Amino acid sequence: MDLLARRLLFVTGKGGVGKTTVAAALAQLSAISGRSTLVCEMDAKGSLAAAFDHRPFDFTPRQVMPGLSGMAMNTEDSLREYLRLFVRIPLVARIGPLARTFDFVADAAPGVKEVLSVGKLAYEVRERHYDLVVVDAEASGHIVGQITAPRAIAELVHVGLIREQTQWMNDLLEDPAVTGVVVVTTPEEMPVTETIELIGRLRSQTRVALSAIVANRVLPELFGRRDEEAFARLGEEPARQVLRDAVGDQVDAVLDAARLLVARRRGGAEHLERLASELAGGPPVLFVPELFTRTTGPRAVQQVAEALAAELDIEGGAAGVAS
Amino acid sequence: MARRSRPAVAAGLDELLAAKEMVLVCGSGGVGKTTVAAALAAQAAIELGGRVLVLTVDPAKRLASAMGLKSFGNVETRVSLEGLVEDGRQVRGELWAAMLDTKAGWDELIRRHAPDAATRDAVLANPLYQNITGRFVNSHDYIAMERLHEVHRSGSYDLVIVDTPPSRNALDLLDAPARMAEFFGSRLLRWLTVPYRSRMLTLASKPFYQIADRVLGSHFLEDIAEFFILFQRMESGFVERAREVELLLTDPRSTFVVVSTLEAAPAHEACYFVDELDRRGLPLGAVVLNRVLPDAIRAPGATRAARELAAALDAGSLAADAARAAGIDADAAERILTEVAARFHDVAVVAKGEAERRSELASLAPVVASAPALPSDVHDLEGLLVLGDHLWRG
Numbered sequence: 001m002d003l004l005a006r007r008l009l010f011v012t013g014k015g016g017v018g019k020t021t022v023a024a025a026l027a028q029l030s031a032i033s034g035r036s037t038l039v040c041e042m043d044a045k046g047s048l049a050a051a052f053d054h055r056p057f058d059f060t061p062r063q064v065m066p067g068l069s070g071m072a073m074n075t076e077d078s079l080r081e082y083l084r085l086f087v088r089i090p091l092v093a094r095i096g097p098l099a100r101t102f103d104f105v106a107d108a109a110p111g112v113k114e115v116l117s118v119g120k121l122a123y124e125v126r127e128r129h130y131d132l133v134v135v136d137a138e139a140s141g142h143i144v145g146q147i148t149a150p151r152a153i154a155e156l157v158h159v160g161l162i163r164e165q166t167q168w169m170n171d172l173l174e175d176p177a178v179t180g181v182v183v184v185t186t187p188e189e190m191p192v193t194e195t196i197e198l199i200g201r202l203r204s205q206t207r208v209a210l211s212a213i214v215a216n217r218v219l220p221e222l223f224g225r226r227d228e229e230a231f232a233r234l235g236e237e238p239a240r241q242v243l244r245d246a247v248g249d250q251v252d253a254v255l256d257a258a259r260l261l262v263a264r265r266r267g268g269a270e271h272l273e274r275l276a277s278e279l280a281g282g283p284p285v286l287f288v289p290e291l292f293t294r295t296t297g298p299r300a301v302q303q304v305a306e307a308l309a310a311e312l313d314i315e316g317g318a319a320g321v322a323s
Numbered sequence: 324m325a326r327r328s329r330p331a332v333a334a335g336l337d338e339l340l341a342a343k344e345m346v347l348v349c350g351s352g353g354v355g356k357t358t359v360a361a362a363l364a365a366q367a368a369i370e371l372g373g374r375v376l377v378l379t380v381d382p383a384k385r386l387a388s389a390m391g392l393k394s395f396g397n398v399e400t401r402v403s404l405e406g407l408v409e410d411g412r413q414v415r416g417e418l419w420a421a422m423l424d425t426k427a428g429w430d431e432l433i434r435r436h437a438p439d440a441a442t443r444d445a446v447l448a449n450p451l452y453q454n455i456t457g458r459f460v461n462s463h464d465y466i467a468m469e470r471l472h473e474v475h476r477s478g479s480y481d482l483v484i485v486d487t488p489p490s491r492n493a494l495d496l497l498d499a500p501a502r503m504a505e506f507f508g509s510r511l512l513r514w515l516t517v518p519y520r521s522r523m524l525t526l527a528s529k530p531f532y533q534i535a536d537r538v539l540g541s542h543f544l545e546d547i548a549e550f551f552i553l554f555q556r557m558e559s560g561f562v563e564r565a566r567e568v569e570l571l572l573t574d575p576r577s578t579f580v581v582v583s584t585l586e587a588a589p590a591h592e593a594c595y596f597v598d599e600l601d602r603r604g605l606p607l608g609a610v611v612l613n614r615v616l617p618d619a620i621r622a623p624g625a626t627r628a629a630r631e632l633a634a635a636l637d638a639g640s641l642a643a644d645a646a647r648a649a650g651i652d653a654d655a656a657e658r659i660l661t662e663v664a665a666r667f668h669d670v671a672v673v674a675k676g677e678a679e680r681r682s683e684l685a686s687l688a689p690v691v692a693s694a695p696a697l698p699s700d701v702h703d704l705e706g707l708l709v710l711g712d713h714l715w716r717g
Contacts, residue, residue, distance in 0.1 A: 234651070261666060
């Protein structure tokens with residue numbers, strides 16, 4: 001099924017792989033294709049807002065562009081809203097100190113904080129405030145704890161309102177037509193290894209569907225493998241001297257830059273093959289090329305969104321994982 | 324006499340590591356922090372001598388097995404450097420490694436601080452214990468610091484290098500000991516550990532209990548309370564220890580090394596972290612710039628060379644001449660060199676962006692070392708030393 005036809009997407013990945021930019025790009029694509037979309041930052045670092053060149057998000061969603069709103073998760077505000085909606089506390093003002101204390105309980109009690117965050121997201125989905133909620137989620141080490149929080153709470157808490165609330169959350173989270181996890185990686189050893197481990201944990205410890213893998217910053221192939229040998233010879237003597245004589249000694253830097261690209265591309269391709277063999281028959285891998293740009297912010301988001309759009313169009317066709 | 328000067332500033336990582344006993348390697352995820360920590364430890368063991376320990380958090384599997392680390396567990400393992408001696412390298416010291424295990428670290432803490440065997444067993448057996456140790460008060464960070472303290476106090480090593488856990492927030496690492504102490508002093512803990520019945524009767528806090536009861540259920544609250552009543556018996560041990568750990572961070576024998584690549588986001592985070600160290604009066608020893616593109620790429624002449632290469636290929640027989648010299652097909656040479664010339668611009672753009680961030684980061688620390696973008700991932704001792712050599716030379 002179309003990735004963006006789901007209602008709730010958690011975008012995760014190892015730190016530094018471009019998770020936030022991919023989340024922003026997916027949200028933008030969704031909005032452009034006419035779905036009213038909410039994008040939510042979980043770690044309050046402000047990098048999601050920066051991706052849209054927007055001032056830092058807060059708990060109240062703000063419009064970023066037509067059809068797209070952004071917010072930042074905050075467990076205290078989430079608790080406040082929860083108490084107002086479900087416990088019907090009339091004196092909202094008195095919740096302040098209560099929320100702070102509660103925050104501390106939530107720190108100590110397993111799953112409470114997570115369930116407040118996930119609960120807020122699931123609530124937006126249940127109430128159909130948006131067609132799609134895209135979450136710039138926790139890094140791969142924390143995501144499983146996050147999405148299984150309602151189940152963990154249901155097991156630990158025997159009675160009480162929170163327990164009653166976990167059932168509908170799970171129904172949404174565990175329906176593959178509604179909720180999906182998108183794992184972002186780069187074609188490098190550690191991110192790919194971490195992605196493979198995360199896929200294993202998602203399959204064994206959760207009932208939440210893995211919807212797509214995004215391979216970010218994939219380097220271009222300068223030439224086919226059969227040309228690599230010829231390329232190596234051109235970089236050696238005496239060919240290199242011929243080039244120096246014609247262009248100057250600085251041609252060395254040009255050749256070295258190309259060699260760096262070729263070596264990294266080759267290494268990256270091996271890691272992606274390892275990932276593809278793990279996935280065998282699983283969700284699609286969407287490729288986003290290395291942008292070779294100094295731009296960050298909206299321009300980078302735009303370019304990643306274009307790459308993802310091209311990939312999503314071919315999704316469902318021949319299961320071609322490029323090498 | 325000579326004028327008063329500032330205390331001698333270490334010229335390079337070699338001098339910094341020779342002068343310090345504890346090195347905390349920090350940085351955002353994905354910058355190669357673990358590998359840099361291991362490379363620095365290997366280099367120090369070989370070049371400076373003595374017993375050097377690297378406490379790592381989550382090394383890539385091949386790197387871990389190259390260092391003889393088979394599984395998690397706080398066991399310190401000696402890394403064999405024999406292969407290097409055979410290769411004719413002079414090895415002065417010993418390299419040791421251990422992988423941090425948060426769960427085992429917590430179990431150890433409970434055993435140490437429990438006032439009696441009954442409390443110890445009750446805590447370890449409590450169903451909430453495992454869940455809670457994995458989550459509260461920045462558990463991983465605290466255990467990393469705790470292990471550093473423990474190892475330092477054992478006096479078994481001349482130098483300990485800690486690869487810090489990838490935190491959601493880098494500052495969690497610095498705040499972990501204080502938060503642990505604060506947790507024990509908090510009203511919350513006192514409230515949780517007051518017997519349930521008298522809690523309900525305390526008028527002032529009645530609204531809170533009523534709501535908490537309704538939301539969380541009294542049974543769950545009782546479970547939590549029971550756990551913390553046990554936990555509180557260990558307060559004095561924990562609080563004292565947290566203070567000691569905090570002191571260790573400001574100790575003149577400790578230093579922080581911040582690792583970053585020259586990409587925008589990690590560089591931004593590194594700047595932020597350096598500012599925070601400064602604000603807290605914690606000693607920044609060095610900034611390590613990892614995976615840096617070669618300087619030659621952004622030399623102005625290089626861009627010209629790429630342009631001239633493209634022009635020469637268009638204009639004349641260069642491709643054919645080079646092909647003849649290389650003993651390859653002329654069409655292939657034309658195709659390859661055209662692509663090489665065209666792609667140079669991409670790499671140069673990245674290199675220029677890096678150069679700007681490099682000068683910004685380099686102004687922050689007394690020692691700046693960098694390592695080039697290596698063609699492949701580091702996964703063995705030899706690779707660690709290649710990286711270490713680059714860092715050593717600055």
